[in-house]
């Protein structure tokens with residue numbers, strides 16, 4: 001069996017480096033964690049939550065699963081959400097998808113892979129909900145990019161519809177939900193424009209976010225930026241290079 005001594009050595013070096021910069025760093029963490037944000041992202045090894053937004057240990061509460069899915073019967077995800085909202089009082093829940101998601105691609109292709117087929121069925125539900133739009137797109141790479149984005153929007157809606165979030169909003173707790181997408185090709189996060197702050201505008205905010213993604217004049221984002229031969233982008237949306 002191969003040794004993992006190299007990982008333990010890296011851990012020692014990291015701990016030493018952190019303590020050199022801030023001698024009381026770990027002592028302060030012992031006292032409490034006080035994150036303002038819950039990150040619900042993909043398990044993909046290329047999408048490390050803290051690094052992407054440059055946050056330290058203690059600053060980000062994290063749940064990750066394949067294809068960043070929020071299912072109303074998933075006690076794991078719901079327990080994380082409930083603890084984050086009710087106990088930690090996070091102010092933001094961010095669902096973060098990413099372009100090039102293998103889970104989304106597998107769901108789109110539908111080839112049997114085993115147990116995970118059942119999990120990815122939730123992404124296929126998203127795909128079928130937006131089948132007419134996806135069928136209108138010019139190529140598979142674009143279909144996958146848009147499906148990654150639509151999956152984020154649908155999962156934000158799922159978060160909003162949980163009793164956990166609805167109860168928090170009902171008692172006046174400040175809690176904002178967000179949908180982001182991360183580009184593995186450029187390391188940049190983009191806001192998909194779905195911010196939910198309460199039940200009143202949830203339906204209209206959801207509709208507006210979908211309309212932005214499915215608009216026929218939407219600038220090209222996603223996979224194309226990884227392709228140096230791609231030169232036909234329209235002017236990018238605000239915030240995207």
Ligand SMILES: [Zn+2]
Pocket residue numbers: 042043044066067068098100101102103104
């Ligand atoms: Zn993924």
